[in-house]
Amino acid sequence: MTAFPAKKDLPVNLARRYxxxxxxxxxxxxxxxxxxIMTLGWHTVLEFTPSLIGCLISSGNHSFAMIRDSGECVFNLPTTAITDTVVGIGNTSGADIDKFSHFGLTAAPAQQVKAPLIRECHANFECRLYDDVLIERYNFFIFEIVKAHAAPSPKHPETLHYTGDGVFMVSGKIISRxxxxxxxxx
Amino acid sequence: MTAFPAKKDLPVNLARRYxxxxxxxxxxxxxxxxxxIMTLGWHTVLEFTPSLIGCLISSGNHSFAMIRDSGECVFNLPTTAITDTVVGIGNTSGADIDKFSHFGLTAAPAQQVKAPLIRECHANFECRLYDDVLIERYNFFIFEIVKAHAAPSPKHPETLHYTGDGVFMVSGKIISRxxxxxxxxx
Structure with a gap:
C-alpha cells in the first residue's frame, strides 16, 4: 500500500463503481x-448521466456552510490503510483544527473545483452543487460529479462501511455474477 | 445459516446499523x-428520528408505480446466503413473473404496511412514503421506517454491495474503533 495511490482519470458515470x-x-x-474535511456515510448515487449523487450533511458540521456557500466539494474514498485517520476526522471539528495538517494529509489541486483532493485516498470525485431544493428541509445536497480520479489498482480496495457504534464493516472480497x-x- | 433467520423487533432508529x-x-x-420484489442499491439514511431513508427507484421498474401508488414498501436485507436469488430478482421483471413464487421466497405479513416481509432475509424494514417532493424530478422517494425486524445473530451478516458490472463486494468482517x-x- 503506497501512501499516494497513483490515480488516472475515470469517466464520471463510473463513479458508481466506488x-x-x-x-x-x-x-x-x-x-x-x-x-x-468531514467523514460522510449518508450518500447515494442518483443518476449515471449526469453523474449525480445525493448526501446528507448535517447542519451541525463545520463543513455544512462551507459546502453550501461554495457549492463545491470533493468526495475522497479512503481505504482501511487510513482507518484511524478516518475515525479521527469524524471525531474532530474543523472549527478547532486544520484537518489536513493535524492528520498529516496531503492536499492536491482539483481540476474543476477549488476544494482540494486528498492524495492518500484511493479515488477522488470532484463535485459541484446541482440542486439545492432539499438543503433547507433535509440538509440533503444533490451534487454532480464533474471530474473523477481513481487508482486502477487494486481494483477492489478494502473500504470502510459505518454501522454506528464505532464499528465499521469492511468490503474488499468480491463475488462476481x-x-x-x-x-x-x- | 437457517432458511428463515429468527427476527426480533428493532428500534427503528437503529435501522442505520444495517x-x-x-x-x-x-x-x-x-x-x-x-x-x-426489486433489488435496490441506491439508498441512503436521511435521519434517525423520524427514521428516514431516501432511495432512487427508476420509473422503468415495475415496482415504481406500485410503490408510488400504495405509498408503502418493505426494505429486506439479504445476505450472501441468497446471492443468486438477489441476482435473479434484479434481472427479471414483475411484469413477467411472480417473484415470490418464481424464486421460492416466503412472504410474511408486515405489521404496519400491506407489502410483505421476505422471511429469508436477515432484516426487514417496513416503510411508508414520508415525502414525495422529489419523485417526479428524480424518482427519489423519502420513506419513514415505521417498523423494523432484525435477526440478532449473526450480528454482522455478510451483505452484498453492488459495484455495477455484475460484481458485488461483500461486507461482514468488521473493524471496531x-x-x-x-x-x-x-
Whole structure:
C-alpha cells in the first residue's frame, strides 16, 4: 500500500463503481481561504448521466456552510490503510483544527473545483452543487460529479462501511455474477 | 445459516446499523392484489428520528408505480446466503413473473404496511412514503421506517454491495474503533 495511490482519470458515470457499495467517504471543502474535511456515510448515487449523487450533511458540521456557500466539494474514498485517520476526522471539528495538517494529509489541486483532493485516498470525485431544493428541509445536497480520479489498482480496495457504534464493516472480497446478467443490465 | 433467520423487533432508529453500510436490499411491494420484489442499491439514511431513508427507484421498474401508488414498501436485507436469488430478482421483471413464487421466497405479513416481509432475509424494514417532493424530478422517494425486524445473530451478516458490472463486494468482517469515539459521537 503506497501512501499516494497513483490515480488516472475515470469517466464520471463510473463513479458508481466506488460509491454505490456505500463506503465512508472523506468530503473535502474550501471556502474563504480555508479547507476542511468531514467523514460522510449518508450518500447515494442518483443518476449515471449526469453523474449525480445525493448526501446528507448535517447542519451541525463545520463543513455544512462551507459546502453550501461554495457549492463545491470533493468526495475522497479512503481505504482501511487510513482507518484511524478516518475515525479521527469524524471525531474532530474543523472549527478547532486544520484537518489536513493535524492528520498529516496531503492536499492536491482539483481540476474543476477549488476544494482540494486528498492524495492518500484511493479515488477522488470532484463535485459541484446541482440542486439545492432539499438543503433547507433535509440538509440533503444533490451534487454532480464533474471530474473523477481513481487508482486502477487494486481494483477492489478494502473500504470502510459505518454501522454506528464505532464499528465499521469492511468490503474488499468480491463475488462476481457477471455471467448471470443480461448485457443490458450490466 | 437457517432458511428463515429468527427476527426480533428493532428500534427503528437503529435501522442505520444495517442500511448505512450501503448493502443491496430487496424492496417488496403490494398493490391491487399483487406483490413484487426489486433489488435496490441506491439508498441512503436521511435521519434517525423520524427514521428516514431516501432511495432512487427508476420509473422503468415495475415496482415504481406500485410503490408510488400504495405509498408503502418493505426494505429486506439479504445476505450472501441468497446471492443468486438477489441476482435473479434484479434481472427479471414483475411484469413477467411472480417473484415470490418464481424464486421460492416466503412472504410474511408486515405489521404496519400491506407489502410483505421476505422471511429469508436477515432484516426487514417496513416503510411508508414520508415525502414525495422529489419523485417526479428524480424518482427519489423519502420513506419513514415505521417498523423494523432484525435477526440478532449473526450480528454482522455478510451483505452484498453492488459495484455495477455484475460484481458485488461483500461486507461482514468488521473493524471496531469504539474506544476512539467520544460517547456523544456513537
Amino acid at each position: 460509491l454505490e457499495p456505500g463506503p465512508i467517504v472523506l468530503v473535502s471543502s474550501f471556502w474563504q481561504g480555508k479547507t476542511n 457477471r455471467q448471470q446478467f443480461r448485457p443490458e443490465m450490466l | 442500511l448505512e453500510p450501503g448493502p443491496i436490499v430487496l424492496v417488496s411491494s403490494f398493490w391491487q392484489g399483487k406483490t413484487n 469504539r474506544q476512539q469515539f467520544r460517547p456523544e459521537m456513537l
